[in-house]
Structure formats: C-alpha cells, structure tokens
Amino acid sequence: MGMKNTLFIFLFVSSLCWAEHYQIDSKQSNTHFRVGHPKRIRDTTGFFRDIEGHFQFSSDKPSENYIEVKIRVASIDTGNEARDSILKSKDFFLESEFPLLTFRSTEFQKHPQKKSIFFIKGKMSIRGVTRTISCRARHLLSINRKDPKRRGFRALFTIKRSDFGMMHALNLIDDEVRIKVYMHGLQKTPAPKIDRIRTPQKKEIKTLPQKQNEGTP
Numbered sequence: 049m050g051m052k053n054t055l056f057i058f059l060f061v062s063s064l065c066w067a068e069h070y071q072i073d074s075k076q077s078n079t080h081f082r083v084g085h086p087k088r089i090r091d092t093t094g095f096f097r098d099i100e101g102h103f104q105f106s107s108d109k110p111s112e113n114y115i116e117v118k119i120r121v122a123s124i125d126t127g128n129e130a131r132d133s134i135l136k137s138k139d140f141f142l143e144s145e146f147p148l149l150t151f152r153s154t155e156f157q158k159h160p161q162k163k164s165i166f167f168i169k170g171k172m173s174i175r176g177v178t179r180t181i182s183c184r185a186r187h188l189l190s191i192n193r194k195d196p197k198r199r200g201f202r203a204l205f206t207i208k209r210s211d212f213g214m215m216h217a218l219n220l221i222d223d224e225v226r227i228k229v230y231m232h233g234l235q236k237t238p239a240p241k242i243d244r245i246r247t248p249q250k251k252e253i254k255t256l257p258q259k260q261n262e263g264t265p
Contacts (some may be wrong), residue, residue: 070233100122113156
C-alpha cells in the first residue's frame with residue numbers, strides 16, 4: 049500500500065474518533081413539557097420555542113462529550129396567552145428575575161449494548177435554583193445534501209417543580225413535570241468558543257436521588 053493511501057486511511061479513521069462541535073439549530077429544536085391535574089382529565093402541555101447552545105460529540109470517546117443549553121422563559125407557549133403570563137409570573141418561573149433555564153452536562157455515558165443510547169447527567173438551573181438531574185437520550189444522525197452535517201439528541205426525563213421553588217397550587221397542579229427535549233445541531237468548524245452560561249443564582253443544592261425514567265426516548 050502506498051504512503052499516500054496509508055496516510056489517507058490514518059486521517060480518515062482518526063477523524064471518526066475526534067470530537068465534533070455543533071451549534072444548536074433553534075429552528076429545529078424545542079422543549080416540550082406535560083403536567084397533570086389531579087382533578088382534571090386533560091393534562092396541560094406546552095413548548096419552549098427559544099432554545100440555544102452547543103454540544104461536542106464523539107461516539108468513541110463519550111467522556112469528551114458535553115452539552116450546554118439555555119432556554120428563554122419568555123418563549124413558553126401553551127396555546128393560551130393568559131396561562132403563559134401566569135407561568136412567567138412569580139408563582140412559577142419568575143421570568144422577570146430569571147429569564148433563562150439552563151443545563152450544562154457533567155457526565156456522558158454510553159449504553160453498553162445500544163450504541164445510540166446515552167446516559168447524561170448535568171446541572172439544571174430554574175428560577176435561580178440548581179439541581180443535578182439525569183436523563184436517557186437517543187443520539188440521532190442525519191445527512192441532508194443541501195445542509196451541513198447534522199446530529200441531534202432526543203431526551204426524556206421528569207423533574208419536580210417544587211425542587212426548583214415552584215410551590216404554587218400543588219394541590220391543583222401535579223408536582224411532577226414530564227419533559228421531552230428535541231435538539232438538532234449544525235456542525236461547526238472550527239470549534240465554537242465555549243461561552244459558559246451565567247444566570248442569577250439563589251443557591252446551589254446538592255444532588256438528589258432521581259427517579260428512574262421508564263421507556264426509551
């Protein structure tokens with residue numbers, strides 16, 4: 049085998065192991081939530097439309113992976129403007145003081161049998177309170193001839209709103225909130241500058257045991 053062919057193969061194989069950097073495509077990404085009501089049949093559902101951030105991904109070296117996301121509370125959309133205003137108020141997200149929800153991963157683990165499944169742990173900040181959460185995510189890959197290379201994740205997890213200081217109407221609205229995140233990224237070269245997310249903080253709370261999420265996202 050010639051020197052040029054050997055060098056080409058080496059570079060190709062090495063590129064598969066290098067971590068790739070992606071900017072989140074806000075037009076193709078969103079966060080969906082669902083919360084139940086003990087005295088109502090129908091759940092309340094909604095979206096956060098404005099999601100930004102970036103992530104680094106390597107299938108062979110998951111320890112090098114990370115995700116940083118920020119979501120604007122003002123982009124909440126439940127299909128009811130009056131309800132959206134209440135959710136932005138001091139009774140819930142207190143958007144006037146804490147306009148962002150943020151997440152920064154601290155651990156990335158690959159499923160031992162399913163190569164598209166990852167277990168992600170990180171710090172989520174809502175209303176100035178930070179908790180460590182865990183979720184199960186499915187890695188998605190698609191290549192469109194008209195667009196740059198894309199990767200994404202679909203994650204499903206549950207949080208308790210009371211853990212983040214939302215104590216209003218717990219007798220009328222469930223404490224548990226089910227969240228689905230659909231995140232699509234556009235590959236960037238060179239790597240984007242990492243702008244660490246800074247949000248007003250009230251307090252840092254130590255990790256709490258997380259309830260195991262059932263099902264595959």
